[in-house]
Amino acid sequence: MNRIGKISATTALAATICALAPASAHDAPFHSGLSSIEALCRDLSAAAAWAEDWRCTNAAIFDNGTERQNIHDLRRQDFASLTEEEQAILRAADKVGALGLCNGSGGNSFLIEFDGRPAVITSAHLLIDAETGRARCSAEELREQISYLPNASYYDPDDPQANEEFTMRSVRLVTPPVNLEEAHASLMPGESDHSNTADWMVMFLREDISGDVMPAGHERGVFAYADLPSASQAAEKHQQAGRIFSGLYLIGVAPDRYDGLATNYQSGCNYRLDHFTGNPGILMHDCATIRGSSGSFVGLMQGSEIRFTGSHHYSLAGNNQMEGPSLELSPIWNSAVAASVVEAAQTAPRPELLAFDIQFELKQAGCYTGALDNQWGPGSRDALSRYVEASGLSLDGLEPTQPTFDLLRGRRPQDRVC
Secondary structure (H helix, E strand, O other): OOHHHHHHHHHHHHHHOOOOOOOOOEEEOOOOOOOHHHHHHHHHHHHOHHHOOOOOOOEEOEOOOOOOEEHHHHHOOOHHHOOHHHHHHHHHHOOEEEEEOOOOOEEEEEEEEEOOEEEEEEOHHHHEOOOOOOEOOOHHHHHHHOEEEOOHHHOOOOOOOOOHHHHOOOEEEOOOOOOHHHHHHHOOOOOOOOOOOOOOEEEEEOOOOOOOEOOOOOEOOOEOEOOOOOHHHHHHHHHHOOOOEEEEEEEEEEEOOOOOEEEEEEEEEEEEOOOOOOOOOEEEEOOOEEOOOOOOEEEEEEOOEEEEEEEEEEEEOOOOOEOOOOOOOOOOOEEEEEHHHHHHOOOOOOHHHHHHHHHHHHHHOOOOOOOOOOOOOHHHHHHHHHHHHHHOOOOOOOOOOHHHHHHHHHOOOOOOOO
């Protein structure tokens, strides 16, 4: 492919994902001399048209003995010939995609299970333009345009147009996010910082993609939650191990040195289960992050799989490639919202999503064949009517109410009713 075609395809993907958006990560004012990341940023700015406005200091790089690697370098190899860890990394990458918001903005996101169903999680601050403080999208734009690109990790920066239909597949998401009220409050001035445990948002998908069979032959799946120590266990382990652990993974879409975007991964990063404020909802880490890393997956290997440990949301600025964060410099860490925060929010009521919740239960029961769009209309009412007739249950009406949802959900798991 010639250079013009390559840059054109890269720019299209960048606009869909994150590269053309203003700062999508919160940056703390840590000033230092130039580092190797500065050279990388300058290379990017010189090589790619979409990187002209790149603020190269918006990065946090630690010299911890590990480096970011390109997922596609693994994908070029025969899956069966890879090590167990490399296979686990590729399986994890199948669950990491990109979020498309509106007007070319977006960011990283990945698949988890939330309240028993597949969902997408990302950083809530992606909804806000960091330079103006205004919402990137109106409620109507979100409803009509927000989408998830589940196969973004298959994008090949060396051949951007290869298998484009698969790579650029887009799946619509259900709005509003399940935790919109809490996330919105957390984004008020003075509240958006590295200790903000509400800087996340989860959205359900209009179609279930977790069962997709991937090119290597396995199902896509969703990330399971990591089994982390309790607060008392963490305190004991911290004391024993100097309060710093290793073995963390980070996977996300970010710029590379070769004109474009790529899904990168890093393994063996250091992390802490809390930080200097004593907030157990924040996981501090030293995986390399640069502009556009917000919403990246952070995980730990448990058994044979990499599990959801956190969602990266905050990077330092102008890091001088230090040897690594220390206990004495507690703020000098990148941070992620811990998976435990998300897991604990699963049982919270969400009246604004009752239509979707009931549609999902009806689809599981084989009674609803329409779109999971959170819009309650004749098709949804007919499906609920068929469910009532087939199951013998008694309801007060055919509108989406909390008692109706509780009744349907209480009968899960169940065989198909209709």
